Amino acid sequence: xxxxxxYRAAILLALAVGISPILxxxxxxxxxxxxxxxxxxxxxxxxxxxxxxxxxxxxxxxVTLVVDGGGQIKERN
Numbered sequence: 001x002x003x004x005x006x007y008r009a010a011i012l013l014a015l016a017v018g019i020s021p022i023l024x025x026x027x028x029x030x031x032x033x034x035x036x037x038x039x040x041x042x043x044x045x046x047x048x049x050x051x052x053x054x055x056x057x058x059x060x061x062x063v064t065l066v067v068d069g070g071g072q073i074k075e076r077n
Contacts, residue, residue, distance in 0.1 A: 030067060037073050039065070
């Protein structure tokens with residue numbers, strides 16, 4: 001039930017700010033994948049030429065991540 005509420009909220013938020021609901025759900029899934037990999041405070045998620053970039057924190061240190069088309073999460077130097 002809670003997951004359904006979160007998805008519903010994501011869709012409503014996406015519609016309110018003019019983002020496609022499909023993209024909003026994909027971003028929520030990407031954030032969940034990044035968090036499952038041990039990162040927290042995921043923010044600033046953006047599509048780029050090299051993949052999707054995001055800022056996050058791991059082991060108390062801020063990092064910039066790139067998630068490629070295959071779903072691989074890599075820290076950018």
